[in-house]
Amino acid sequence: MYGSTVQLIVTFVWWISIASAQLVSVPLLKVEHNRQPELLSCISCIDNGGLVERQAEVDQNGSDVSYYVDIELGTSTTKKYSVVVDTGSYDLWVYSSSCTNISCISHQQYGPNDSPTLQILSNQTFLIAYGQGPVSGVVGTDFVSFAGYNVSMTFGLAENVADAFNAFPIDGTLGLAASDIQLNTYPSFLSTLTADGLISRSVFSIDLGKAGDPKPGTIVFGGVDTSRFSGDIEFADVVNVRGLWVIGLDDCYVNDKAENFKGKLAMIDTGTTLILMPPADALQVHRDLVDDSSLVITDGRNYVIPCNTSTRLEFSFSGVKWPMSPSDYVGRPYDDQGNCVSNIQGTAINGTATWLLGASYLKSVYTVFDRDQMKVGFAARGFGGVDVYSDASSTSSASPSTMSVKPTSIVSSPVYSATATELPVSVSDGKSL
Structure with a gap:
């Protein structure tokens, strides 16, 4: 977990009692x-x-x-x-x-x-x-x-x-x-x-x-709640034996350009705000995210990108690409020149092989964590998704009930950020400060 002065209090609500186990x-x-x-x-x-x-x-x-x-x-x-x-x-x-x-x-x-x-x-x-x-x-x-x-x-x-x-x-x-x-x-x-x-x-x-x-x-x-996603859920096997939700990462794409990362793993962590990559990987991705790939503003860990960027960023798992909106990887303003801090940080969490995908990425998708089959699934956010756990589509003998979910009236507007309080230097060719 990485990361929480305003506190919202909302009670748990909404369930349908049934005789057997329920969703x-x-x-x-x-x-x-x-x-x-x-x-x-x-x-x-x-x-x-x-x-x-x-x-x-x-x-x-x-x-x-x-x-x-x-x-x-x-x-x-x-x-x-x-x-x-x-x-x-x-x-x-x-x-x-x-x-x-x-x-x-x-x-x-x-x-x-x-x-x-x-x-x-x-x-x-x-x-x-x-x-x-x-x-x-x-x-x-x-x-x-x-x-x-x-x-x-x-x-x-x-x-x-x-x-x-x-x-x-x-x-x-x-x-x-x-x-x-x-x-x-x-x-x-x-x-x-x-x-x-x-x-x-x-x-x-x-x-x-x-x-x-x-x-x-x-x-x-x-x-799953089919009112929260559309289409099919695409699953990837959990490969980490230490109990963390770690899956294989095929590659990362910037404006449809493959970054050609090989042998990478991704830890799926709702308790973390940022996306963490080994420093060399983060540098490579940010070179393609900025308009001028020869100029990267960084302190070696944090990066500055245009606030109004429209660059398309995707992550691929089990052969399926999942896009991430620029509004999700662009963090808080850095200066008054239209630059913002990136929500992608160059931090090694387990050598050079493992990335961590936190909330900045996960709010772009609907995510399923399946302990029974040791898989993580992603689906597009939307409505009317396919329930693989229903009687009609699941081999499991037990099936959850349907539920009525009502929206709460309390909604907060999140601001996602990374550390970049001191990034005064423009670093050419990605050399560390």
């Missing part, structure tokens, strides 16, 4: 925030001696956007906890009431006084190492409520939190990784929903939404 749709909210340079990337997720590598580093300034849902905890509290939807991490965690540092007390906290049903597990702890410091604490079991459901599950209660988290209005994270490989003895949020029969498939799908959309984004557990 659950939850509105996905956006929050804009200003913060100091931070790093919210899970460099290593450590639990009980097990280490899961997730090497990345992103510094972001100014306005940023995080996508979150509201949950309720326990049996005697009506407090809502805003947790970032993060496909790049594993745990559900919130701030513990026993934590007294500034990062904890500035957020909603949770503890035994909030719920008589909370049980702290004496032999269990958790630790997640983020770029600007760790989050660690104890593990407890209690009820988690959302969309009308109330499930008992185990989650983290953060007792030690880096001061950097004070700048974020989020109350925790909702990890939705590809598998429960954090070596905990307790199942993840998605595994709990599946085991309890609340969803018939270990599948969820996301439409992050865009600024100006008449309705907010949504996350659907158990299947």
Whole structure:
């Protein structure tokens, strides 16, 4: 997860009760925030001696956007906890009431006084190492409520939190990784929903939404929402064995020109705002994105591009190209000369082979995360899409129900940005500063 002072509060709504497992749709909210340079990337997720590598580093300034849902905890509290939807991490965690540092007390906290049903597990702890410091604490079991459901599950209660988290209005994270490989003895949020029969498939799908959309984004557990996409869902196999949503990347195209990248992988991460590429790859892409390929403005990591660019950018997976609108890869204004900061950053997250596609890209498509078949699917945003999980088109014996989803009246206008507060030099031929 990389990244969330305005906070929007919306409750979970809209479900149809049926006798068997059902498809659950939850509105996905956006929050804009200003913060100091931070790093919210899970460099290593450590639990009980097990280490899961997730090497990345992103510094972001100014306005940023995080996508979150509201949950309720326990049996005697009506407090809502805003947790970032993060496909790049594993745990559900919130701030513990026993934590007294500034990062904890500035957020909603949770503890035994909030719920008589909370049980702290004496032999269990958790630790997640983020770029600007760790989050660690104890593990407890209690009820988690959302969309009308109330499930008992185990989650983290953060007792030690880096001061950097004070700048974020989020109350925790909702990890939705590809598998429960954090070596905990307790199942993840998605595994709990599946085991309890609340969803018939270990599948969820996301439409992050865009600024100006008449309705907010949504996350659907158990299947897909055909009112959010058009046509077919095109799937790519998950190739990472460490539990992250990593798929093969065929290539990247700029104005239909193939960049001829070979052997690349793409991590699909809703908890990150930016698109991250190894520095050499980012330089190559930006040479073609700007009008004059011989002149690239960069500090070696961040790039400046024309705010009014109409250059077509596409990513290809399993032989299918998916376009990205210029409005999604153009970030905040850089100067008064019509230049903006690019939402594509030159940052290596795992050598030279792996890219990370965050929200800047994912809001251009409808995305399906299928744990049962270990695939990631993309579809064009729209209406009337083909439901591969319906009885008519799926080989699965269990099928989700249909749901009525109503739009919320609260819509925020996101501003996407990358760090480029100091980019004073024009660098010819892409030489680093």
